[in-house]
Amino acid sequence: MKLPDHKTKIICTIGPASSSRKVMEEMLMAGMNVARLNFSHGSFESHRQVIGDLRAASRATGKRLAIMADLPGPKMRIGTLKDEPVELKPGDSIVLTSDDIDGDRERVSVSFKRLPQVVTPGNALYLNDGIIQIEVVSVIGNDVACRVVVGGELRSRKGLNLPDIDLGISAFTERDHECLTFAAQEGVDAVSQSFVENGDDIRAVRRAAEDMDYHPFIIAKIERSNALEQMDDILDASDGIMIARGDLGVEVPIERIAIIQKDLMRKANRRAKPVITATQMLESMTETRRPTRAEATDVANAILDGTDCVMLSGESAMGKYPVDAVAMLASIAAAVEPHKRQITVKELYGGGDFKGTLKPAHLIAVSVEASVTYASPAAVFAPTRSGATARSLSLFRLPVWVAAVSSRHQTCQDLAFSYGVFPVHETGHPEDWDAFVRRWVEMYRAPGDIAILTEGPSTRHPDAHNRMEIIQL
Ligand SMILES: Nc1ncnc2c1ncn2[C@@H]1O[C@H](COP(=O)(O)OP(=O)(O)OP(=O)(O)O)[C@@H](O)[C@H]1O
């Protein structure tokens, strides 16, 4: 067996292009770690089928895979179109209506029934990830008459954004609750909530899940401008975040995305919460076999800046080259990671004076960081119950794998989102760590003369001390 060549985790949206077992297996072999199901599309029946096939593909390949349910949130969309695509040109008139109709180039339905009440003439609306811009001319009954400002191609169920308008709705909708119930029934590992505005939106998801005795890893999707002012609260409430650049790039001026992205990564890294960079990472690979130079560089920079995961959307859901796109992310990651500087404790905590403020678990992480700087261990072994120990080691972006050993299946699945963490599911806690470490190093042929083992208090040994052990191999 072989350890992956890349430590950045790869998330792939599953859609028509990747719904066959064969493609799923190829994507796993190419490096997919997490499969994302977008509940804005497809039926529960189709998602159930996909979940079954993904699990079968994971068993067949022996590759661990976490499944993430992406809840739609209060995203507004247009309805279906009779004929598509529809080409909109500047100056064209188009009506958005809350009536339930099959749309055409004159009149298109919208999922948000209160649209006519919340808009006023002059408001700018955006369609299809902001590619098309329209302006409200007048509101008559259920119809909002608009004029096309920037044209483009429109297809069924594309998104509608109203960046400056307060919709007065919570992020966790009735529909999300239905999707969450389905995810709980299917035992989906992780849930991402769209259009989060504050920590309460995430707490609502967590509470609803707990009421079902369901404990998924919960990701907050950052894609609204007001979420940016609530990041401390959102990070406290969530297990990780996604920089959802598709909607974010419409909701805030696109020229600010780069700085926002870097800032979000720094904040998430500091708290050891995994961060996902999403949307248009290899967009051109939807149609062509090679990415653009700009895309390859975008992926590289996200990794250098501190992303844990890179994500494919349309590329793997409906593109021509889903497997090539995964392979491309994996090879960019493998090429870039050795150039990523290991993070020092000083940098992590902003260079401030933190003497006396670090907890024992932090001190262990600091010691590991120092050891890896001066030696090249085969791996760092971190027994972990909740995954917190492994995540606190991950944030140093060590050049060696953190083998996170846990008896909890959910913890292993959660760690699919963490950079450089290789989850190892061990039902019985190993009695003989020395033998366990040797076996693992041998099995994966991990090079090195030593291995590092960390251990802190556990439920079995609540009085144990935090310790770091050097195992001579
Ligand atoms: N389960 C699915 N069934 C059919 N088509 C899908 C499915 N999932 C994704 N797609 C297609 O792939 C495209 C890209 O997927 P993506 O997840 O980025 O969705 P999106 O609609 O752009 O937006 P968002 O992520 O904000 O919900 C979708 O617009 C859709 O056309």
Ligand SMILES: CC(=O)C(=O)O
């Ligand atoms: C992924 C997603 O929802 C976005 O980029 O908007």
Ligand SMILES: [K+]
């Ligand atoms: K979604």
Ligand SMILES: [Mg+2]
């Ligand atoms: Mg979005």
